[in-house]
Amino acid sequence: MRFYSYLEFVILLALVLRLIIYTNINNKALNFNLEIILYIIFMFLNNISYLIFGFNKTSNSIFDAIFPLCIIVPNIGRKFNFNILITLILFVFSFLTTIIFMEEFLYYFLSLGSLIILILTSIKLAQGSSINLKKTPLYLILIIDFLFMIIIQRLIAVKINWSESHFIGYVENVVLFVYLINLILSHVYVRRFFIN
Amino acid sequence: MSMSGDSLLISLSLIILPAFLALLGIIIFSYIVTKRYNRVLTRLYRSSFRGVDTERKRIASELHDTLAVSSITLSEDFIELKSKLKGAELATLQNIESNLNLFQFKTHQTIEYMYPKSLADLDWFSCLKLLTEQLSIGKTTVTFECFATNTPSNQHLYHTYWVVQEIITNAIRHANVDHLQVSIMDENNEFIISIHYQATTEAINWFISKTKSKSGLGTLIIQDRLQIIGAKMKFEIIDKVITQSIIINNENISS
Numbered sequence: 001m002r003f004y005s006y007l008e009f010v011i012l013l014a015l016v017l018r019l020i021i022y023t024n025i026n027n028k029a030l031n032f033n034l035e036i037i038l039y040i041i042f043m044f045l046n047n048i049s050y051l052i053f054g055f056n057k058t059s060n061s062i063f064d065a066i067f068p069l070c071i072i073v074p075n076i077g078r079k080f081n082f083n084i085l086i087t088l089i090l091f092v093f094s095f096l097t098t099i100i101f102m103e104e105f106l107y108y109f110l111s112l113g114s115l116i117i118l119i120l121t122s123i124k125l126a127q128g129s130s131i132n133l134k135k136t137p138l139y140l141i142l143i144i145d146f147l148f149m150i151i152i153q154r155l156i157a158v159k160i161n162w163s164e165s166h167f168i169g170y171v172e173n174v175v176l177f178v179y180l181i182n183l184i185l186s187h188v189y190v191r192r193f194f195i196n
Numbered sequence: 197m198s199m200s201g202d203s204l205l206i207s208l209s210l211i212i213l214p215a216f217l218a219l220l221g222i223i224i225f226s227y228i229v230t231k232r233y234n235r236v237l238t239r240l241y242r243s244s245f246r247g248v249d250t251e252r253k254r255i256a257s258e259l260h261d262t263l264a265v266s267s268i269t270l271s272e273d274f275i276e277l278k279s280k281l282k283g284a285e286l287a288t289l290q291n292i293e294s295n296l297n298l299f300q301f302k303t304h305q306t307i308e309y310m311y312p313k314s315l316a317d318l319d320w321f322s323c324l325k326l327l328t329e330q331l332s333i334g335k336t337t338v339t340f341e342c343f344a345t346n347t348p349s350n351q352h353l354y355h356t357y358w359v360v361q362e363i364i365t366n367a368i369r370h371a372n373v374d375h376l377q378v379s380i381m382d383e384n385n386e387f388i389i390s391i392h393y394q395a396t397t398e399a400i401n402w403f404i405s406k407t408k409s410k411s412g413l414g415t416l417i418i419q420d421r422l423q424i425i426g427a428k429m430k431f432e433i434i435d436k437v438i439t440q441s442i443i444i445n446n447e448n449i450s451s
Contacts, residue, residue, distance in 0.1 A: 108210060112213070112214055112217075115218065116217060119220075119225075122221065123224055123228060126228040126229055133229070136229075143218050143222070147214055147215060147218045151215070158203075
């Protein structure tokens with residue numbers, strides 16, 4: 001598990017560095033791809049937090065609230081033509097509101113909402129130009145990520161003593177394997193969002 | 197640590213709902229992508245037809261030019277040789293010359309079949325008339341009559357020409373008919389090319405076998421070419437006469 005976290009750290013660090021380079025090359029794309037940038041940055045921060053604090057319930061619930069908002073808020077901002085600054089303020093405000101409530105069903109519906117947004121976005125992009133079509137794999141990766149996130153959240157929420165489970169270790173391995181594959185694929189497809 | 201049946205069902209539903217949504221989304225996404233790539237493949241396939249037609253034109257033109265140059269050189273050589281030879285040798289040479297003329301005529305005919313001159317001129321009526329004349333071979337006669345005043349867009353002539361040719365050759369080959377008639381008319385803003393021939397037993401059997409089995413390559417090419425020009429084909433048997441009609445839509449008519 002520790003080895004996986006270091007591996008994830010290296011991959012995410014490379015991904016964040018690539019994002020910084022790409023946003024410098026094409027900063028106009030920043031507004032159009034804000035959700036991707038925010039999601040990757042917070043994944044990186046989540047990984048650092050795990051490396052520093054280990055498995056922590058508070059940091060977990062903070063990131064559970066942040067990830068869906070990374071998708072929902074930039075989409076709302078784009079819908080109402082907000083600039084990046086206002087979108088980021090809205091993001092911080094919605095994050096604080098979510099954290100104050102700390103309601104597990106609120107987290108669930110936020111995750112479900114972002115899953116629906118990702119599905120609709122990927123369908124919309126698939127109907128668009130070939131450049132847009134090339135962006136869809138990353139959205140599909142995010143759909144899988146969110147689906148796994150929701151399933152894990154629900155499994156944690158169920159009042160069952162998982163420590164007695166024999167197969168939970170296998171499930172964990174499968175989840176980590178899928179996340180790792182998704183991270184590698186993100187490296188492959190992230191360039192399409194900034195450089196055509 | 198125990199949980200009630202209701203809370204278990206709720207938890208299960210909360211997991212199944214996003215999984216179902218993701219599955220549904222991916223199915224719709226796959227459908228859109230597959231449809232999109234099918235469209236691209238169809239476009240590529242159609243443009244390959246244009247490529248084949250251009251290549252056919254190029255080969256015919258090259259053959260025609262080469263044959264013309266060789267024919268002039270050979271004619272001059274024959275004249276020179278004929279002035280030098282006498283008697284039996286001259287007769288042999290004349291025989292060779294006659295065979296060569298026949299060969300040249302046949303080659304010219306092949307080139308004409310390959311890419312008719314009228315097809316290059318984009319003249320609908322003369323093009324189809326020439327086609328019927330070319331296909332009148334041996335005991336088979338193909339007659340042509342025209343009652344149309346408007347012709348469809350010139351860019352559709354290519355495909356229509358090869359479709360008509362395929363239908364007539366199919367009828368000659370499979371239906372065992374001696375006489376075919378090609379009629380052109382424009383009616384209700386539709387340009388209709390009808391090919392009529394006798395409904396012989398062979399023709400009916402051939403059509404029955406065609407409907408039972410998967411279409412052959414020729415039929416598929418006919419369908420593809422008709423699809424490219426937005427035309428449809430009608431088939432009917434009236435009074436022991438088979439009529440295959442190519443109907444080109446109103447939007448393709450240029451008055």
